[in-house]
Amino acid sequence: MPLGQNPLFRKIIVPWYDTEKACYTVIVFMLLVFLFGIAGILEASEKTEYNEYIWVPVLLVAMSTWVIVSTSIRLIKNIFIGSQSKDLRFRNSL
Numbered sequence: 001m002p003l004g005q006n007p008l009f010r011k012i013i014v015p016w017y018d019t020e021k022a023c024y025t026v027i028v029f030m031l032l033v034f035l036f037g038i039a040g041i042l043e044a045s046e047k048t049e050y051n052e053y054i055w056v057p058v059l060l061v062a063m064s065t066w067v068i069v070s071t072s073i074r075l076i077k078n079i080f081i082g083s084q085s086k087d088l089r090f091r092n093s094l
Contacts, residue, residue, distance in 0.1 A: 026071050037060035040060065
């Protein structure tokens with residue numbers, strides 16, 4: 001094959017942080033951070049001396065929610081695109 005020609009079938013190299021296992025692990029740990037933040041919000045709202053520091057658990061909840069949503073979108077895209085590429089390879093083999 002000449003160097004200027006692209007091969008038809010290339011194996012897609014998926015980064016380690018983009019695998020399903022890594023995404024599920026991130027989601028589980030972010031759920032723990034989310035619950036920790038909720039507990040912090042409840043505790044800070046009960047005690048009046050901690051009311052001015054309620055922004056810390058709120059920030060934890062907001063950031064963990066953002067990571068969960070973005071990782072879930074990435075996971076859904078990978079699963080959907082991965083199933084489509086497998087289907088296309090099957091169709092091309094017929």
